[in-house]
Amino acid sequence: MDFLLTAAFAALVGMGVGSGGLYLIFLTLNRGIEQLTAQGMNLYFFLVASAGAAVLHLFRHRGDLLAAAVLGGVGAAAAAGGAALAGVLDGGLLRRLFGSFMVISGVFAFLKK
């Protein structure tokens, strides 16, 4: 069952509908995994899930490579800093901050046309 669920979440990643957060929530709420560990697992999950989709997008010339390079290059450095910060925060605080972020981004996504 976990195999199918993970594959389903990965399919959503491949479609770009933003399911990374959902899989993370699945790991914490349904599997009881500690927040920081779940976040780390989710990153590796995303890397593998998006790799296949990325190859397809590149093969079909669908993505803007220059835009992706700028966003991704700057983002990589910022992400390392964000991860280091996550490592020093209290687990409970990190979970609540993450929950708040999910509520805000979910409302925003729901209301967006």
Place this chain on the structure above:
Amino acid sequence: MKKEKQEVKGKKRTGIRVLGGLCGGVLNGLFGCGGGIAAMLALSKYMPEERDEGERVRRIFATTVLSVIPMSLGSAPVYGTLGAVSMRDVLPLLLPAALGGIAGGLLLSRINTKLLKKLFAALVVWSGLRLMM
């Protein structure tokens, strides 16, 4: 005059992308997700119009996926270094993640992603509220 306008537009586009990368990267590293939201916002701002709006949206989705991969490559090793995640945690995810991701890439042009996003946005809000309690 036209060339100057284009240069300003080009600089604005780069600025938006850099800002999107910064915000997306911090979210990606701090929460293990969320980089795509910032990337998508930045891309929506300046992705050129296409004859088919659906094609423009799929282009934004595809570019978002390509943008967030480097972000995750920046943050994932840090989680490993912190000892927060091990290969034992990650190995069971690899095969289903790979298969599902490929399926998603193939389905992108066949699915009404707008409806899906609304459904999952509602689920994310509910889940986020549960996490805050």
